[in-house]
Amino acid sequence: MRQVFSVLSARSLPYAEKAIESLFKHAIEPLNLTLITDDLDDREQIFNTVAQLNNPSNHPWQVFDKLAADERAEEQFRDYPHLQAFRNGHPCWRKVTDPLLFSSVGQEMIILDPDLYFPNPFTFEPTPERQLLLTWQPPNCLFPPEVVHRALQLSIPLAHHVDIGIAQVKAPIDLDWLDWLIQQLGGSSLPRIAHVEAIVWSALAMRMGGGYLNPQQWHCWQHRQWKRLLLKFGVPGVQLLRLQNWDSMKCFHGGGVAKWWIIDAYQQGWLDRNTRLHQPTAIRSFIELTTKQYQQEQWIKKLIHRLGYYHLIK
16 A cells, blocks of 8 residues: 655645545555644644545545644654754645654655646556655756755755655655754754755755656646746636646646646546556656756846846736
8 A cells, every 4th residue: 555645734725635636536556645734723624625525446544733743753853853843844844754753664655745636547656665756847946045055065965856746755764864964954044935845855865866756747837938928928827737748647746826727627627537557657867956057047047037037927
């Protein structure tokens, strides 16, 4: 049985319920879904919503609030003060830490963002014994720059092109090293920004090895400039989703604004397909982000910003 996790709040339910139901409907393999949320009210809302979803294979699932996770963290992270502080920073950072709290040694963790959609009958890729799998995207989502620069200055390798829609890894992760990493990146002074999570996954990728999931079948929304211009000229976002090759996808990650278009597409009834995607796909090795590459990317972003492009297409 595949062990699947998602860290989410009740505020994400408008799109997360679509993600969860598509997972229940289209997962060929038996799976056990563990949902981890914030307070008791969130837990109740999520439980009541998921209980109403179509789950034709009766995949087991459960919802835990942060208090339940805190009790486990007090014991399991007792010797890791930076890790404890990290999981109490931005809520998204708990995607790195909290699945570990509900996993035994050797158990896989397939960690999902709540803004995914599974349009076809599919299987997850095999989870490596000691390595990490992540989704791929053309740019990098490593932010903020000061934390990235700190990592590069300290010679902490970071993987380029990392998308954090899906992570596959087996417990345990090296907690001594992870605690050290968080301290090096800034510890309790880390800015409370969701994207810091990507920096941690990126560093873990280079530490553990592994690779990117096939981007044709595990596809991340790419908010390219021509799409921004079409949106600026009034093309509905849901129409841009129609341009994706849904028949070939095991999973679509609707990052950013695209997650709200999934709701519209779902209501229009054209998202679900019937291509059986049950074969493992090739994994691409992680590519290290160099200091030179990152500096060039930041220079281009600053130039575009100074020219007023982002204001134009806002």
